[in-house]
Amino acid sequence: MYKTARVSKNRRMFILFLIAVLCVLLLSRCVSARHRNLPKAENPADIAAFLAGFGWEVSEEPVNIKNVQIPAKFNEVYSNYNAMQKKQGFDLSKYRADIAESWCFRVLNHPRSENTDVFANVLVFKGKIIGGDICSYAIDGFMTGFDGVTNNYS
Numbered sequence: 638m639y640k641t642a643r644v645s646k647n648r649r650m651f652i653l654f655l656i657a658v659l660c661v662l663l664l665s666r667c668v669s670a671r672h673r674n675l676p677k678a679e680n681p682a683d684i685a686a687f688l689a690g691f692g693w694e695v696s697e698e699p700v701n702i703k704n705v706q707i708p709a710k711f712n713e714v715y716s717n718y719n720a721m722q723k724k725q726g727f728d729l730s731k732y733r734a735d736i737a738e739s740w741c742f743r744v745l746n747h748p749r750s751e752n753t754d755v756f757a758n759v760l761v762f763k764g765k766i767i768g769g770d771i772c773s774y775a776i777d778g779f780m781t782g783f784d785g786v787t788n789n790y791s
Contacts, residue, residue, distance in 0.1 A: 675727075675765035684740055684759050687766055691783045695742035695757055702740050705760070709734040718770075725782040727768040729760070737762040744771060747785070753778070 676687045681698055688695050707729055708715055719729045738761045747755040759769040772780040781788050 675767060677764060678740070678759065678761040678766045679764045681740075681742075684742065684761075684766070687759070688742065688744075688757050688783065691785065692746075693744050693757060693771070693783075693785075694746040695744055699740045699742050700756065702738055704736050705739045706736050707732045707734065719768075721770070721780075721782055721788055722768040724787045725768075725784065727766075729768050732762055732767055735762060737767060739769075747771065749773060749779075757783070 677683050678687065684699075685695050685697070710733075711719060711730070715729075722729050740759045740761055742757045742759070744750055744755040744757050749755055753773045753775045755771065755773050757769065757771050760767050769783065770780050771783060771785055772778060779788075
């Protein structure tokens with residue numbers, strides 16, 4: 638015959654509370670781990686410094702800042718865009734269904750910036766850079782990674 642231990646209601650509540658705290662701590666570690674080593678982007682100067690690392694001079698203030706939702710399911714266009722992100726060390730699939738900020742800066746020293754407007758689009762999530770591109774929206778425009786060379790077709 639087995640004896641069962643009776644656990645008081647208070648003790649059960651305390652154990653459930655401890656389990657809940659542990660779950661919250663584990664989840665917060667997982668969320669922060671996905672962008673732990675990414676570049677900081679808390680203000681325009683942080684982003685300008687990041688882009689300067691690739692040789693780009695950009696406008697002091699962003700042309701535009703908007704919220705963008707990373708799709709939960711990538712279509713062909715977004716899969717190609719994420720392929721380019723992966724080539725430059727980012728991976729947007731870690732942020733599926735999250736809302737990021739898109740910071741758009743004018744690039745002042747791109748070889749094509751004399752003839753057309755060139756922009757740096759930088760995706761920011763919780764103060765960290767998670768991806769982006771250098772592009773021109775002109776009819777004969779282009780899109781590359783931050784290095785000005787990497788794209789999703791090479």
